[in-house]
């Protein structure tokens with residue numbers, strides 16, 4: 001198998017591909033495009049028909065990237081091919097992101113609906129399922145942020161807090177946010193959730209707002225399921241509202257849509273980028289407060305085509321994926337480079353923090369590292385001296401299924 005990776009450049013109708021061959025093969029002399037496939041002499045490199053791409057040899061450009069062979073003794077080449085049919089219009093940053101598990105989907109045409117919400121890890125039921133819930137969408141994802149903003153700027157915040165509280169969660173209502181359901185504590189199965197001990201012990205009740213959002217875990221398996229809004233009355237923590245994260249639960253009966261955490265991450269990245277006009281994110285664990293990754297959004301919406309030649313996996317299938325291209329730093333390895341960059345990014349006001357359960361952050365880093373392996377060696381790292389925020393960062397992809 002000849003390793004192959006390509007990116008569709010829709011705006012200029014170009015497919016920018018990379019292949020790697022033995023040093024003895026001069027690609028620029030032996031390359032041919034025939035029947036929508038790429039050949040070296042008579043050996044087929046890749047047939048693009050199965051992934052719905054049409055290429056021609058018009059304006060073909062072939063460049064040897066470097067004469068130095070990689071670890072497998074192969075030399076990389078870059079090939080620019082003409083896309084005969086341009087890919088569908090790619091979405092810009094301004095385009096709406098798909099919402100998963102909306103109230104409309106949950107209701108399926110009924111005004112109320114019986115739904116079970118279970119812990120994704122152990123399947124224990126979290127929501128009292130004897131009730132016919134009213135299902136409604138929350139006004140906007142950044143609603144909380146706005147509410148907190150008003151409260152912070154009030155001269156008598158306590159008056160507002162009292163007034164705001166009933167809006168947060170209502171009995172027998174399932175309020176649907178972008179990545180969570182907001183539920184009244186009376187509707188949560190008794191004693192099935194518990195505040196996370198580490199987060200709870202860290203909470204300083206003497207500072208900040210009068211209520212606190214604290215990570216909550218499933219009492220049965222201790223996996224994180226969401227966040228609880230607590231206040232303190234007579235030294236006791238009182239639960240006021242519960243957010244169950246859509247990526248930590250299962251819905252019963254199950255829905256056709258089965259979104260993954262990365263689908264919610266994509267909407268968080270895009271929505272935050274739109275509102276705060278930032279492209280840089282620190283991914284932080286809610287429990288440990290560790291920074292897991294620094295992510296720079298590079299391309300919101302692009303298509304990549306690759307075989308497993310560079311990843312080293314032993315399958316010959318050709319994939320075409322819709323992805324978000326990112327420049328990232330895996331911060332799980334504690335070293336001077338990581339610490340320096342976390343410091344640099346943390347001190348920069350245009351960087352946004354996205355906080356998720358630690359297990360989800362760890363999975364994300366694993367996925368990012370795997371995505372980098374799709375690329376040829378010479379494209380895996382970003383190290384331009386002028387780009388101080390991304391020195392020695394990696395290139396990776398976040399899958400988009402919307």
Ligand SMILES: [Zn+2]
Nearest residue numbers: 119122218221
């Ligand atoms: Zn559980």
